[in-house]
Structures are given as structure tokens and as C-alpha cells.
Amino acid sequence: MKVVFLQDIPGQAQQGEIKEVRPGYARNYLIPKGLAAEASQAVIQQLQRQKEQKRARARKLRQQAEEIRQKLERASITIRARAGQDDKLFGAVTSEDIAAAIKEQVGVEIDRHQIVLEQPLKKLDIYKVPVRVAEEVEAEIKVWLVRET
Numbered sequence: 689m690k691v692v693f694l695q696d697i698p699g700q701a702q703q704g705e706i707k708e709v710r711p712g713y714a715r716n717y718l719i720p721k722g723l724a725a726e727a728s729q730a731v732i733q734q735l736q737r738q739k740e741q742k743r744a745r746a747r748k749l750r751q752q753a754e755e756i757r758q759k760l761e762r763a764s765i766t767i768r769a770r771a772g773q774d775d776k777l778f779g780a781v782t783s784e785d786i787a788a789a790i791k792e793q794v795g796v797e798i799d800r801h802q803i804v805l806e807q808p809l810k811k812l813d814i815y816k817v818p819v820r821v822a823e824e825v826e827a828e829i830k831v832w833l834v835r836e837t
Contacts, residue, residue: 689714690727692735697723704735753822756796760819760827763794768836771812777833780808786817786831809833 689711693701701707706727709718718724725731767789770778783803790798804818804826815831 691718691724692727692731693718693724695723704739706732750822750825753825757821757825757827759794759796760790760798760821760829763790764830764832765789765793766832766834768834769812770836775812775835777810777812780810781831781833782808786829789831790819790829 690706690708691714693703693705693707696703709724714724714726719726765786767781767785769781772778783800783805786803786805787798787800790796798819798821802820804820809815809831812833812835815833816828817831819827819829821827
């Protein structure tokens with residue numbers, strides 16, 4: 689019996705996959721639990737429409753991420769911080785501070801977890817900070833740490 693899997697089943701099938709299974713397994717387990725449906729033409733067409741909608745949403749999100757990446761790469765943000773001798777900061781500038789500065793100066797909302805900082809910034813300088821905008825889209829923003837007057 690041919691069935692269309694409606695959910696991922698580890699080691700057996702991915703969602704949307706069409707496979708031949710034993711009729712008893714399909715009727716007694718897969719279909720009643722909502723894991724699969726009989727592979728009729730209507731179910732297959734509905735699945736194809738869902739896949740196309742998913743691809744269209746992914747394309748739109750990728751396009752939005754690219755626009756944000758371009759904005760960030762053109763931008764340069766300035767963060768004022770108190771510093772002592774040798775330009776060492778009193779405290780540190782974290783990804784949360786950078787996210788707030790991006791929102792204020794560039795107008796783009798970035799979650800602090802999208803900012804890839806290995807360690808907080810502790811010295812006045814110019815830094816290139818990577819920002820993971822989306823899964824495969826990464827931008828680099830220039831951050832200027834200047835002395836607070």
C-alpha cells in the first residue's frame with residue numbers, strides 16, 4: 689500500500705515522502721496515529737501545494753534577510769563608553785549593547801543571540817562584528833567604541 693508520510697519518522701521516512709508499506713502497518717498504525725495518509729491523487733496534490741507555499745515563504749524570508757544584511761554592511765555604529773588608561777573600558781560592551789545600538793542607530797531589530805561575539809569588547813577601537821541575520825545569511829557591521837566625554 690502506498691502512503692504519504694505526514695510527519696518525520698526517524699529511520700523510516702521524512703515528511704512528504706511517498707513509500708510502499710505493508711497494508712496492515714498502514715491501516716493499524718500509521719493512518720490512525722496521523723503519521724501517514726493513503727497516497728491518493730488529492731493528498732499528493734495538497735502536499736505539493738504545501739511544499740510550494742513553504743518554498744515561497746523561505747524565498748521571501750531569505751530576501752528580507754539579504755535586505756537587512758545590506759543595511760547592516762553599509763552601516764557603522766558608534767558606542768560611547770567610559771574608559772581609563774590605555775583605552776581600557778570600565779566594564780565591557782556585550783552583544784546586548786551592540787543590538788541596542790543597532791536598533792537605535794540603524795533602525796533594524798536584531799536579537800542579541802544573532803550577534804557573534806567570542807568575548808565582550810573591552811577596549812576602545814574599531815571592530816568588525818559578525819551578525820547572523822538568517823540561517824545562511826551573515827553580515828559584518830563596523831562598531832566604533834569611542835570614549836565617553
